[in-house]
Amino acid sequence: MLRLRCCVLNHLLSSPATSPASHLHRLVSAAAPAPAAPPNATFAVEDYLVETCGLTRAQALKASAKLPHLKSPSNPDAVLAFLAGLGLSGADVAAAVARDPRLLCAKLDKALASNVAGLAGLGLSRCEIARIVSLAGYSLGNKSAVSKLHYYLPLFGSPEKFIQAMKFNTNLLTYSLERVTKPNVAFLRKCGLGACDIAKLCAARSRMLTINIDRLRAMVAFAEGLGVPRGSRMFWRALNAVAALREENIAAKVDSLKNIFRWSGAEVGIAFCKAPMVLALSKDLLQSKSDFLISEVGLTPAYIAPRSTLLTFSxxxxxxxxxxxxxxxxxxxxxxxxxxxxxxxxxxxxxxxxxxxxxxxxxxxxxxxxxxxxxxxxxxxxxxxxxxxxxx
Known part of the structure; x- marks a missing residue:
């Protein structure tokens, strides 16, 4: 069964010009599970992670704690061969295993091979599939992973944007679409965001697709409270800025803007409305720009507030x-x-x-x-x- 799935998978992923039959044969042979270790042999997981997977000793120590039931190199060897066959480099594999060590325990014939073949069926390139596998890790073994891609790819507009989102939230394929993601997207649409704005926002802040809906409502309330109304062209940028901060830090940021630029609450709202990302700038950076613009250039706080885009430049x-x-x-x-x-x-x-x-x-x-x-x-x-x- 494993060999059959590998053959089907590689047929979908490869073209005769780039992946000759000899390559397919090597991949299938490499991905086949090795004979199980003798019953009395001791399998040192930490050493395997260092010597075979390329992790540092510190990474291996941390990762091994998540693999308490791994007693043999048989399945990990097959997974590593499979990943190499997809085109992942040694560094890519090490990063994927360090990110989610459970990847080594994925059932190759029942999970990885089947789902990767499904990704190929969606029209994804070999490179795109390799990147998704690297980021998704063990969650790609979820039976619903491919069906979720049917939803996410149109939402983001391109595989590249989905992959960008995965970099910030590798759990996209584990959360329920019906209970979590779709309600969040529906709420964003009610806030006046179009498909393009949602795609841009979620590519940068993909956790918005998986957070509790009440937390998402709170973000919207914060953005509105700072003077950016729903439906405005800046609203997605305002949410992007708010999402970069913890709730308890937003009030502190507002106070910093008031103190550094000698702004009133209304002027902070004006500045935020014009350039929402001022909320994400560090206190030291804001102070240095204030010192220059006010003390050296001679601009007044009232002048800067409606031209807060100034603060976003180097x-x-x-x-x-x-x-x-x-x-x-x-x-x-x-x-x-x-x-x-x-x-x-x-x-x-x-x-x-x-x-x-x-x-x-x-x-x-x-x-x-x-x-x-x-x-x-x-x-x-x-x-x-x-x-x-x-x-x-």
Missing amino acids: LEGRLKPRYYVTKFLKENGLLDHDRDYYSAVILTEKVFMEKFICPHKEAAPQLSEDYAVACKGEVPTRFRFSGTKNLQ
């Missing part, structure tokens, strides 16, 4: 270099003094170069070079504003 790679360029141009009469700093920051790199660097090649030939240096975290001499008008 301080060293964007905020500072573009400030230095615009100030240099103003100091030397090449740019109107009332030209808005924010309008320079939000431009793409290409457009910024076209509008603020290229037009001044003759008047300030070193500007492009100085800007490139500033983007690396340094401050060129010409950007230190000694008051001189000499552009050379």
Whole structure:
């Protein structure tokens, strides 16, 4: 039975050009269980995990605790051969086993081979199947795993997005669709999220598909409470930001924003509505950006709140270099003094170069070079504003 399933599986996964019959024969032979160890032989699981699976000693010690009933290398050997035949490298196999050691106990003929053949039947490539097997581990032995993929692939829109979601939540194939996942998705739709927004949100925060519905309702309430209404185009981003934090940390983040930027509660709501991910920024990072924007650039807290997108840009790679360029141009009469700093920051790199660097090649030939240096975290001499008008 095992050999038959392996043959069927590899026929589905392979093409004559890439997987000749000799490869199939080697895979089938390698995946066949080895003879059971003699009754009196002692099977050292921890040593096997290190020497055969490639785990570190610390990983093996932790993993072996989850394999108390493993007494023989027979089934693990067959599973490892099967994984290698799917195209997983030694490092991939080690990572998969460390993530879920029970994978070594999966029944190859009744679970893995059957389900992997089912994945091939869904039109997934060999590479995609290998990645899903690596992430799903023992849960791929669930009889309903393939049927769940029938639901998840259209939900995410592509195998790649589903695999991305699996990286953050390897339990996607273990939770009940009817009792957990589908009700959560239905609730998100009631909140005004379309299929595309749900796919983007769940690819980044896939635990939203498996958490308790009450917890999901609480996330929605937090997002609404911070000023982002259901149905708005920013709502999925607001949920994405809220989902990155524990409930008890959200209030602390709001207090930090108030203290660091001297914002009122209403201004925090305005800032969050414009750029929800400010909630996910660290206190130190927010403080450094506040120090620069308020103390050096001279922006007011009231100005920053509705332009909180400023806080999502790199301080060293964007905020500072573009400030230095615009100030240099103003100091030397090449740019109107009332030209808005924010309008320079939000431009793409290409457009910024076209509008603020290229037009001044003759008047300030070193500007492009100085800007490139500033983007690396340094401050060129010409950007230190000694008051001189000499552009050379």
